[in-house]
Amino acid sequence: MKTVNAWLPALSAILAILVDYGVGNIDKHMPAKHPYFMYLLVVLLGVFTISALLSYFNLKVKKWIEDRSLFIAVTILFLNIINIVTKKLGLLPVIFFPTLDKILSIIVEDRDFLALCLSSSGKLLFTGYIFGAIGGFATGIAVGFSNSANYWISPLIRILGPIPATAWIPLVLISFPTTFTASAFLIALSVWFPTTVMTSSGIFNVRNAYFEVSSTLGAGKYYQIFMVGVPAAMPHMFIGLFNGTCASFITLMTAEMLGVKNGIGWYINWQKEMMAYANVYAGLIIIAVTFSILITLLFKVRDNVLVWQKGVIKW
Amino acid sequence: MVGKIKVEGVVKRFQQQNAEEVIALSGIDLRIEAGEFVSLIGPSGCGKSTLLRLIAGLNGADEGKLYIDNEEIKKPSYERGLVFQDPMLFPWLSVYDNVAFGLKARNIYKTNHAEVQKFIDLVGLSDFSKSYPHQLSGGMAQRASLARALVNHPKVLLLDEPLGALDAFTRMNMQDELIRIWKERGTTMIMVTHDVDEAIYLSDRVIVMTPRPAKIERCIDVQLARPRARNNPEFLSLRSKILEILHFTGTVTEPNYYL
Numbered sequence: 350m351k352t353v354n355a356w357l358p359a360l361s362a363i364l365a366i367l368v369d370y371g372v373g374n375i376d377k378h379m380p381a382k383h384p385y386f387m388y389l390l391v392v393l394l395g396v397f398t399i400s401a402l403l404s405y406f407n408l409k410v411k412k413w414i415e416d417r418s419l420f421i422a423v424t425i426l427f428l429n430i431i432n433i434v435t436k437k438l439g440l441l442p443v444i445f446f447p448t449l450d451k452i453l454s455i456i457v458e459d460r461d462f463l464a465l466c467l468s469s470s471g472k473l474l475f476t477g478y479i480f481g482a483i484g485g486f487a488t489g490i491a492v493g494f495s496n497s498a499n500y501w502i503s504p505l506i507r508i509l510g511p512i513p514a515t516a517w518i519p520l521v522l523i524s525f526p527t528t529f530t531a532s533a534f535l536i537a538l539s540v541w542f543p544t545t546v547m548t549s550s551g552i553f554n555v556r557n558a559y560f561e562v563s564s565t566l567g568a569g570k571y572y573q574i575f576m577v578g579v580p581a582a583m584p585h586m587f588i589g590l591f592n593g594t595c596a597s598f599i600t601l602m603t604a605e606m607l608g609v610k611n612g613i614g615w616y617i618n619w620q621k622e623m624m625a626y627a628n629v630y631a632g633l634i635i636i637a638v639t640f641s642i643l644i645t646l647l648f649k650v651r652d653n654v655l656v657w658q659k660g661v662i663k664w
Numbered sequence: 665m666v667g668k669i670k671v672e673g674v675v676k677r678f679q680q681q682n683a684e685e686v687i688a689l690s691g692i693d694l695r696i697e698a699g700e701f702v703s704l705i706g707p708s709g710c711g712k713s714t715l716l717r718l719i720a721g722l723n724g725a726d727e728g729k730l731y732i733d734n735e736e737i738k739k740p741s742y743e744r745g746l747v748f749q750d751p752m753l754f755p756w757l758s759v760y761d762n763v764a765f766g767l768k769a770r771n772i773y774k775t776n777h778a779e780v781q782k783f784i785d786l787v788g789l790s791d792f793s794k795s796y797p798h799q800l801s802g803g804m805a806q807r808a809s810l811a812r813a814l815v816n817h818p819k820v821l822l823l824d825e826p827l828g829a830l831d832a833f834t835r836m837n838m839q840d841e842l843i844r845i846w847k848e849r850g851t852t853m854i855m856v857t858h859d860v861d862e863a864i865y866l867s868d869r870v871i872v873m874t875p876r877p878a879k880i881e882r883c884i885d886v887q888l889a890r891p892r893a894r895n896n897p898e899f900l901s902l903r904s905k906i907l908e909i910l911h912f913t914g915t916v917t918e919p920n921y922y923l
């Protein structure tokens with residue numbers, strides 16, 4: 350990939366600008382207030398021109414841009430093609446496939462309302478996630494270390510665990526006082542299951558010799574649980590948390606679309622019913638960005654907690 | 665001096681997968697004096713590791729009893745440190761935290777934390793105290809695990825082929841290191857080894873074990889002055905005597921040259 354030019358992203362942006370500027374629009378679409386796609390392209394052009402220039406002086410920037418330049422250029426080209434197919438030629442049904450200008454205009458002009466939706470989703474997700482993760486750790490550790498917890502709880506996990514949290518919606522919505530608590534419970538449930546299973550299996554898989562070593566070093570029972578069993582099982586716990594995070598996103602969206610009357614999932618569903626597809630796409634973009642930020646954060650936390658694993662296990 | 669070990673009529677049986685019983689130890693009687701350096705030697709599967717695990721308290725005996733300073737051994741304790749053949753460092757802790765583990769577990773780290781660095785220096789890992797176990801060579805990991813056991817000041821140090829994985833050169837260095845620590849601390853040392861030379865070089869007494877029945881075949885006193893020379897004729901004659909007990913020589917009963 351060494352030959353890939355650092356200028357490719359900027360060139361791709363210039364091409365898209367030329368197309369958007371030079372080719373006439375089809376008049377099937379409702380025009381947006383501002384040419385937002387053009388704004389975006391200009392910003393991209395600016396960013397990638399600067400980074401291409403910097404790559405001559407700074408090795409870090411050079412490596413960064415050269416690793417990604419082809420991918421970024423193709424992504425911009427892809428946006429360019431979408432722009433041609435929708436705004437320029439109108440090849441797709443106009444109602445379902447609005448222009449990029451329109452979608453971006455929603456994100457910009459509706460930002461207050463979208464932020465409100467996002468924050469209420471965030472609150473719900475966070476509440477459920479915290480309870481689910483803590484509950485999952487606690488149950489997993491109990492099952493991993495206590496025979497009687499294992500005896501009583503394991504079958505329960507095996508029976509209840511595989512049921513998707515969303516399948517409980519009809520029951521949960523009527524048995525909780527508010528839709529918020531009901532949805533938070535469902536999210537907690539969806540995080541709890543994978544976290545519990547991976548935590549306990551992680552603990553079962555800890556080499557017994559670690560416990561033996563620690564007992565000859567004078568560690569008591571609880572010290573062994575929390576200073577040997579838990580850290581040794583940490584890689585498994587993170588896999589559980591990761592699965593739980595993905596499950597919680599699904600549950601959040603479903604809960605919002607079915608019950609809760611606010612949040613980004615509800616927004617998408619509502620706009621779909623109003624046939625406002627530009628808003629639906631705007632919502633989807635926001636979800637995609639938010640969720641990928643959350644997953645990235647989780648990975649960052651994991652990398653920090655599991656520095657000792659570098660070179661031991663490849664993720 | 666503390667750290668006297670007494671083993672009385674110990675029998676240990678293991679259930680194999682096919683429900684057959686393996687007698688890992690059949691009636692072991694043994695006394696090890698406080699501050700003595702003893703080697704256990706014998707063919708693979710004769711119960712050396714099992715005996716160490718019983719002394720450590722990781723397993724219980726089926727018959728007989730074990731004592732440390734006339735107190736019955738019932739469960740593991742920091743007083744009987746164990747160094748496994750595999751270093752078994754905690755991979756999630758740095759070298760420093762591995763060595764500090766025992767002090768922290770016993771809740772005396774605050775008052776004794778200077779010890780940690782002292783033992784890291786002692787085993788020659790000063791530059792690696794922040795490294796994680798996977799960044800160490802086999803020999804370095806083994807030294808770290810030795811430091812981790814030593815920091816607790818055990819009365820008895822049980823060593824299960826601690827030098828088995830090392831190259832000959834590092835190995836000889838570590839042997840001298842062990843001797844130095846032993847002299848300095850007066851710790852009772854019980855070491856399993858497959859290496860006859862190592863056993864003679866280090867120990868006051870070499871205990872030869874045989875499998876089926878898993879018993880102590882012979883105890884050989886090594887009355888050589890320290891520091892010992894590995895090519896000393898008495899050394900060599902002891903060596904062939906032990907090899908003979910282990911059936912590794914033909915009919916040679918005398919060293920094949922004379923003074």
Ligand SMILES: Nc1ncnc2c1ncn2[C@@H]1O[C@H](COP(=O)(O)OP(=O)(O)OP(=O)(O)O)[C@@H](O)[C@H]1O
Pocket residue numbers: 678679680686687688706707708709710711712713714715
């Ligand atoms: N946990 C166990 N379960 C079943 N059998 C065991 C167990 N531990 C040891 N044994 C058996 O006990 C016997 C003695 O084992 P031990 O590990 O003490 O041998 P060893 O003298 O240390 O051998 P080596 O020199 O190869 O390490 C072996 O036959 C082994 O199969």
Ligand SMILES: [Mg+2]
Pocket residue numbers: 712713714824
């Ligand atoms: Mg062994």
